[in-house]
Amino acid sequence: MIVGNDDHLSPTDLALTAYERALExxxxxxxxxxxxxxxxxxxxxxxxxxxxWFREHLI
Known part of the structure; x- marks a missing residue:
């Protein structure tokens, strides 16, 4: 995930929570x-x- 640390449209804390919940x-x-x-x-x-990341995991 690419997340802006000062995002007000997609709040950063919600993005980081989603990242934590995502699987490897x-x-x-x-x-x-x-x-x-x-x-x-x-x-x-x-x-x-x-x-x-794409090269490592999708190719």
Missing amino acids: PKRLALIDGGHFAPYSTRFPIAAQSAPG
């Missing part, structure tokens, strides 16, 4: 910013997080 394999990327930060100001960090 899982990985968390907690990114500074709000809901859109992973797609805008923090995109390079978000873009680095996802592909490795």
Whole structure:
């Protein structure tokens, strides 16, 4: 999961609770910013997080 630590649209605490309840394999990327930060100001960090997980678990 890629989660903004200051997300008010999808509250961070709810996202972290969902992450804790999720089964393995899982990985968390907690990114500074709000809901859109992973797609805008923090995109390079978000873009680095996802592909490795997909390669490891889906290919």
